[in-house]
Amino acid sequence: MSKLVMKFGGTSVSGIDRIRNAASKILVEVEKGYDVIVIVSAMAGETNRLVSLVGDVSKLYDAREYDAIVSSGENASAGLLALTLQTMGVSARSWQGWQVPLMTNSTHGSARILEIPTQNLNEKFLDGMQVAVVAGFQGLTKEGRVSTLGRGGSDTTAVAFAAAFEAHQCDIYTDVDGIFTADPRLASKAKKLNKISYEEMLELASLGAKVLQTRSVELAMRFKVPLKVLNSFSDNDGTLVCDEEKIMESKVVSGIAHSRDEAKMTLISVADRPGIAASIFGTLANKGVNVDMIVQNISDDGRTDMTFSCPVDQVDLATVTLNEAKNNKRFNYKELVSDTEVSKVSVVGIGMRSHAGVAAKMFQALSDENINIKVITTSEIKISVLIDRKYVELAVQALHDAFELGANA
Amino acid sequence: MSKLVMKFGGTSVSGIDRIRNAASKILVEVEKGYDVIVIVSAMAGETNRLVSLVGDVSKLYDAREYDAIVSSGENASAGLLALTLQTMGVSARSWQGWQVPLMTNSTHGSARILEIPTQNLNEKFLDGMQVAVVAGFQGLTKEGRVSTLGRGGSDTTAVAFAAAFEAHQCDIYTDVDGIFTADPRLASKAKKLNKISYEEMLELASLGAKVLQTRSVELAMRFKVPLKVLNSFSDNDGTLVCDEEKIMESKVVSGIAHSRDEAKMTLISVADRPGIAASIFGTLANKGVNVDMIVQNISDDGRTDMTFSCPVDQVDLATVTLNEAKNNKRFNYKELVSDTEVSKVSVVGIGMRSHAGVAAKMFQALSDENINIKVITTSEIKISVLIDRKYVELAVQALHDAFELGANA
Numbered sequence: 001m002s003k004l005v006m007k008f009g010g011t012s013v014s015g016i017d018r019i020r021n022a023a024s025k026i027l028v029e030v031e032k033g034y035d036v037i038v039i040v041s042a043m044a045g046e047t048n049r050l051v052s053l054v055g056d057v058s059k060l061y062d063a064r065e066y067d068a069i070v071s072s073g074e075n076a077s078a079g080l081l082a083l084t085l086q087t088m089g090v091s092a093r094s095w096q097g098w099q100v101p102l103m104t105n106s107t108h109g110s111a112r113i114l115e116i117p118t119q120n121l122n123e124k125f126l127d128g129m130q131v132a133v134v135a136g137f138q139g140l141t142k143e144g145r146v147s148t149l150g151r152g153g154s155d156t157t158a159v160a161f162a163a164a165f166e167a168h169q170c171d172i173y174t175d176v177d178g179i180f181t182a183d184p185r186l187a188s189k190a191k192k193l194n195k196i197s198y199e200e201m202l203e204l205a206s207l208g209a210k211v212l213q214t215r216s217v218e219l220a221m222r223f224k225v226p227l228k229v230l231n232s233f234s235d236n237d238g239t240l241v242c243d244e245e246k247i248m249e250s251k252v253v254s255g256i257a258h259s260r261d262e263a264k265m266t267l268i269s270v271a272d273r274p275g276i277a278a279s280i281f282g283t284l285a286n287k288g289v290n291v292d293m294i295v296q297n298i299s300d301d302g303r304t305d306m307t308f309s310c311p312v313d314q315v316d317l318a319t320v321t322l323n324e325a326k327n328n329k330r331f332n333y334k335e336l337v338s339d340t341e342v343s344k345v346s347v348v349g350i351g352m353r354s355h356a357g358v359a360a361k362m363f364q365a366l367s368d369e370n371i372n373i374k375v376i377t378t379s380e381i382k383i384s385v386l387i388d389r390k391y392v393e394l395a396v397q398a399l400h401d402a403f404e405l406g407a408n409a
Numbered sequence: 410m411s412k413l414v415m416k417f418g419g420t421s422v423s424g425i426d427r428i429r430n431a432a433s434k435i436l437v438e439v440e441k442g443y444d445v446i447v448i449v450s451a452m453a454g455e456t457n458r459l460v461s462l463v464g465d466v467s468k469l470y471d472a473r474e475y476d477a478i479v480s481s482g483e484n485a486s487a488g489l490l491a492l493t494l495q496t497m498g499v500s501a502r503s504w505q506g507w508q509v510p511l512m513t514n515s516t517h518g519s520a521r522i523l524e525i526p527t528q529n530l531n532e533k534f535l536d537g538m539q540v541a542v543v544a545g546f547q548g549l550t551k552e553g554r555v556s557t558l559g560r561g562g563s564d565t566t567a568v569a570f571a572a573a574f575e576a577h578q579c580d581i582y583t584d585v586d587g588i589f590t591a592d593p594r595l596a597s598k599a600k601k602l603n604k605i606s607y608e609e610m611l612e613l614a615s616l617g618a619k620v621l622q623t624r625s626v627e628l629a630m631r632f633k634v635p636l637k638v639l640n641s642f643s644d645n646d647g648t649l650v651c652d653e654e655k656i657m658e659s660k661v662v663s664g665i666a667h668s669r670d671e672a673k674m675t676l677i678s679v680a681d682r683p684g685i686a687a688s689i690f691g692t693l694a695n696k697g698v699n700v701d702m703i704v705q706n707i708s709d710d711g712r713t714d715m716t717f718s719c720p721v722d723q724v725d726l727a728t729v730t731l732n733e734a735k736n737n738k739r740f741n742y743k744e745l746v747s748d749t750e751v752s753k754v755s756v757v758g759i760g761m762r763s764h765a766g767v768a769a770k771m772f773q774a775l776s777d778e779n780i781n782i783k784v785i786t787t788s789e790i791k792i793s794v795l796i797d798r799k800y801v802e803l804a805v806q807a808l809h810d811a812f813e814l815g816a817n818a
Contacts, residue, residue, distance in 0.1 A: 016465045050485060056425045057492045065495070068503050069488035072481040076459060079478035083466045086474070094477050098507065099553055144508055 001125065003167040004034040007136065007158035010044035011175045012232035013077050016084075022232060023084040025173065026131055030090055035125045037165060039136040039158040040081055042073025063108035067138070067148045071097070074135035074154075082133040092131035095121070097138035098146065102157070104139035110150035111139055113157075116164035134161065152213035159216045163223035170225050173232040174211055178239030179204065181405035182256040186396040189406030193254065194237065197244040200254045201227075203348040203382045217241065244350055252351035252358060253403040256396050259344045261312040262292070264374060264386055267322065269334035272304040279331050280306060280322075287321045289314050292344070293377045293384065306333075307375060309386055312340050342374060343392040346384040347399055359383050365402035371395055410534065412576040413443040416545065416567035419453035420584045421641035422486050425493075431641060432493040434582065435540060439499055444534045446574060448545040448567040449490055451482025458482075472517035476547070476557045480506070483544035483563075491542040501540035502533070506547035507555065511566070513548035519559035520548055522566075525573035543570065561622035568625045572632035579634050582641040583620055587648030588613065590814035591665040595805045598815030602663060603646065606653040609663045610636075612757045612791045626650065653759055661760035661767060662812040665805050668753045670721040671701070673783060673795055676731070678743035681713040688740050689715060689731075696730045698723050701753070702786045702793065715742075716784060718795055721749050751783060752801040755793040756808055768792050774811035780804055 006029065008022045022038075029036050041047075050070045054061050078094040085092035100120060104111035121132050136154030139147045149156055155172060162170035177192050179201065184190040196204075198221035205214040211229055220227045220241065230238035270276060277296065284291055289310055297305040310318055315338055322336055352358050362383055366373060371394065375386040387395055400406060415438065417431045431449075438445050450456075459479045463470055487503040494501035509529060513520035530541050545563030548556045558565055564581060571579035586601050588610065593599040605613075607630035614623045620638055629636045629650065639647035679685060686705065693700055698719055706714040719727055724747055731745055761767045771792055775782060780803065784795040796804055809815060 016462065019466070053425065053485070053489055054492065057428070057489055058496045061492050062495055062502075065488040065492045065503055068505065069485050069492075072484040075481040075484070076462070076478050079474040080462055080466055083463065083470050083474045083478075086471055087467045093471075094474055096477065096555070146505070 001033065001035045003037060003162075003165045004029050005037045005039065005158050005162040005165070005167045005170040006173065007039040007154060007171065008041065008081075008173045008232065009154065009175070010041040010047070012173050013040055013081060014044035016080075018232070019077075019081055019084050022173065023081060023088055023090075025232070026085060027088055027090060030130050034168070035129075036131045037121065037161050037167070038081065038131055038133045039154055039161060040074060040077050040133060041136050041154045043077050046073035046076070064145050067108045067111075068146045071135070071138040071146050071148055074137055078133045078135040082131075085131055085133070090130050091128055092133055093124070093129060095132055095134045097135055098140040100134065102134075102139040102160075104141060104147045104149070106141045106143060106145075106147065108141075108145070108147055111141070111147035113139065113149070113160045116160055118165055121165070152216075155213040155216035156219060159219045159223070159225050159227065162225040162227075163219065167225070169228055170220065171228045171230055171238075172212060172216075173230050175232060176211060176229075177231045177234060177236040178229045179211060179241070180255065182396050182400045183258065186258070186393045187256065187400040187406075189400060191406060192236070193239050195240045195242060195247045196254055197247055197350050198241060199244065199381055200348050200350055201241045203346070203379070204255060204257050212241070247350075251349060251405075252355045253347050253349035253405065254351075255348050255405065256399045256403070257346045257348055258392055258396050260389065260392060262309050262342050262344050262386060263312040263315045264307060264309050264339040264342050265315065265318060266337045267306045267333040267335075268337060269303045270306050271332060272302055276331060277306070280325075281308075283325045283330065284308075284310075284318060284321055287317060289318045289321060293375055293386065295375050295377065309342070309344065309375065315340055339374075341389045342386045343389045344384055344386055345392060345395045345399065346382050347403065348382045350381050352381050352383075361402060362399060365398045366395060369394055369398050371398075410442065410444045412446060412571075412574045413438050414446045414448065414567050414571040414574070414576045414579040415582065416448040416563060416580065417450065417490075417582045417641065418563065418584070419450040419456070421582050422449055422490060423453035425489075427641070428486075428490055428493050431582065432490060432497055432499075434641070435494060436497055436499060439539050443577070444538075445540045446530070446570050446576070447490065447540055447542045448563055448570060449483060449486050449542060450545050450563045452486050455482035455485070473554050476517045476520075477555045480544070480547040480555050480557055483546055487542045487544040491540070494540055494542070499539050500537055501542055502538060504530070504541055504543045506544055507549040509543065511543075511548040511569075513550060513556045513558070515550045515552060515554075515556070517550075517554070517556050520550070520556035522548065522558070522569045525569055527574055530574070561625075564622040564625035565628060568628045568632070568634050568636065571634040572628065576634070578637055579629065580637045580639055580647075581621065581625075582639050584641060585620060585638075586640045586643060586645040587638045588620060588650070589664065591805050591809045592667065595667070595802045596665065596809040596815075597806075598809060600815055601645070602648050604649045604651060604656045605663055606656055606759050607636075607650060608653065608790055609757050609759055610650045612755070612788070613664060613666050621650070656759075660758060660812075660814075661764045662756050662758035662814065663760075664757050664814065665808045665812070666755045666757055667801055667805055669798065669801060671718050671751050671753050671795060672721040672724045673716060673718050673748040673751045674724065674727060675746045676715040676742040676744075677746060678712045679715050680741060681711055685740060686715070689734075690717070692734045692739065693717075693719075693727060693730055696726060698727045698730060702784055702795065704784050704786070718751070718753065718784065724749055748783070750798045751795045752798045753793055753795055754801060754804045754808065755791050756812065757791045759790050761790050761792075770811060771808060774807045775804060778803055778807050780807075
């Protein structure tokens with residue numbers, strides 16, 4: 001029997017009515033003849049409640065206990081969804097991570113999936129089980145402890161199940177209609193995409209389009225799992241994230257992404273010697289600073305300026321880390337300048353590879369609105385710029401218009 | 410290393426402050442040198458919240474899913490208590506039922522404990538673990554599903570661990586100071602008992618003294634586990650429930666128990682033939698009516714009256730059941746009379762066995778207060794009467810005085 005994986009996030013199961021709604025979407029797929037594996041998050045708010053209880057006990061907690069505590073939310077929602085399916089006459093049961101078992105490494109709090117043996121679920125499917133409701137976000141270590149995959153880990157759980165069971169597709173149910181050409185709150189003409197490639201989705205996910213977790217898209221790309229983003233609360237067709245080859249006419253630019261709360265930090269007058277970048281960014285990475293864009297200015301008389309961006313809430317951590325390293329003489333710089341009022345805006349598109357002039361068109365559109373570009377980085381399928389935060393809406397709209405993303409395909 | 414089992418109920422862990430309080434009581438025992446096994450309930454209110462979610466989905470639920478859902482409350486409190494102990498420098502970790510594993514049969518919702526292997530916990534104790542915080546109330550079936558032991562099952566979990574690990578003692582922390590000679594709300598002179606025998610405690614537990622679950626006392630008696638009832642919120646010495654032989658001077662009467670919401674039902678003019686009682690009470694038991702006292706009046710011309718008591722909220726069920734059986738001609742009776750305004754009052758004491766006159770003294774004390782006795786039953790260590798509900802306080806006080814339970818020992 002062909003397998004289908006469906007994933008429901010916290011807002012899709014945040015009460016009995018919504019659980020019933022999710023169950024009715026599952027029933028449709030059961031009636032099509034699929035063996036369905038459902039991955040479910042905790043009811044919205046529940047994980048936050050549990051995380052906050054842990055924080056009340058201790059800021060420096062044992063991650064193994066954190067995992068045992070916060071994973072309890074998914075156990076409840078998985079059971080409730082299974083019960084609801086049973087009331088509709090569907091043969092369903094809940095599976096906790098250790099029952100599958102979804103095996104992970106022992107990095108508690110952000111564990112990596114090692115293996116999902118298919119035997120236990122497949123036996124039950126053969127016995128007549130129609131739906132396996134699996135508690136997302138959690139797994140089992142070889143030491144027999146409960147692990148969790150980190151925030152958003154239910155998306156990753158879903159894709160991993162789809163890969164392990166060679167599912168026809170992995171449907172991710174959320175509270176939005178799909179992936180848009182830009183954030184509809186910023187660009188009123190933003191359109192839902194019917195299809196997008198893994199590569200583009202990866203750039204969008206990591207650029208702040210919060211619909212899918214980056215890790216889950218990476219995993220889907222590696223195992224060629226067709227991923228569909230759907231709205232729990234409408235019958236919209238959603239957006240299919242799939243292999244580039246399956247998209248007949250890829251546009252030059254698929255979408256405009258933005259990430260509002262960025263900061264730009266510049267180390268002024270760093271010694272320009274081999275290994276200096278490795279030393280600076282290695283030090284920051286060790287302390288957990290999430291460095292995004294990196295730009296090195298042209299060296300002048302053996303000194304250089306090094307600029308990077310990071311989330312605005314990591315500026316203090318980055319500052320302390322860099323000052324410490326300077327005091328310990330790991331590297332030297334004259335001054336550290338922070339700008340915490342910047343945002344990142346990006347144009348993303350597979351078609352960019354074969355089309356020249358995208359960057360020029362982007363810069364012209366921003367220039368026409370008198371928006372100053374502070375930092376530029378590019379990849380094969382993406383161009384990103386840092387700009388003053390106050391211009392972010394204007395920039396997204398201008399770029400959306402310039403690349404004619406609101407036009408009918 | 411000598412083992413100690415400590416159990417904390419829902420009100421003893423119903424917030425971070427109370428969890429800290431429980432942890433400080435555990436720390437005292439760790440410092441005495443015990444290997445401590447802590448059994449913990451869900452935070453007060455949490456199990457009710459989960460049970461009510463299940464009820465919202467379906468009244469006729471799959472008990473396996475019910476168990477998976479409601480057991481999640483204990484997983485959270487066990488982790489939180491373990492974390493709190495760690496902040497005090499204690500080497501503690503949480504254990505979910507399946508990690509121990511506490512093996513049960515497959516009667517989901519009210520499973521019986523089959524076995525508690527000691528190997529996993531003992532290995533960790535040898536490795537330096539000082540406290541194992543075990544999620545109470547839950548276990549694992551041989552099918553690999555989560556089971557629960559039924560309401561109050563954490564007491565039973567605690568006693569079962571004490572038996573399996575041959576613990577020095579099992580301390581049950583509650584929100585009262587111990588076992589009293591009567592309910593202090595009814596008898597102002599009620600005194601806390603320092604010791605009470607298992608047999609007496611069993612009679613008290615099943616008579617409505619809600620401090621300990623009956624099943625846990627039975628288990629403690631069978632395995633000779635010394636059981637101590639203590640208050641989480643005071644430093645009172647509590648009450649030790651132990652073998653009769655360890656109580657030097659047992660009083661004739663240890664305490665006065667009462668159960669307020671009883672009903673008396675009488676079947677008038679039943680054919681007095683062999684097997685009639687088995688037929689009536691078998692029929693009631695099959696429908697789940699919890700029959701307590703049974704009295705058969707002296708037979709007159711081949712007909713008899715049969716009287717029994719049951720909880721007042723089961724009167725409708727009993728009435729329907731008996732009428733159905735009459736219609737189906739399983740047995741016959743002339744009339745069914747219910748009195749839903751009665752309560753049960755009992756005197757309990759091991760010393761009763763060797764002391765005559767306890768019943769006479771009890772009946773005289775009630776008579777002196779003009780309280781009419783409706784039904785009487787006796788066991789070796791207990792005499793119970795049904796009386797009008799409006800006299801229950803008066804009866805408890807009168808009996809407490811008559812047996813001088815308020816006097817200093």
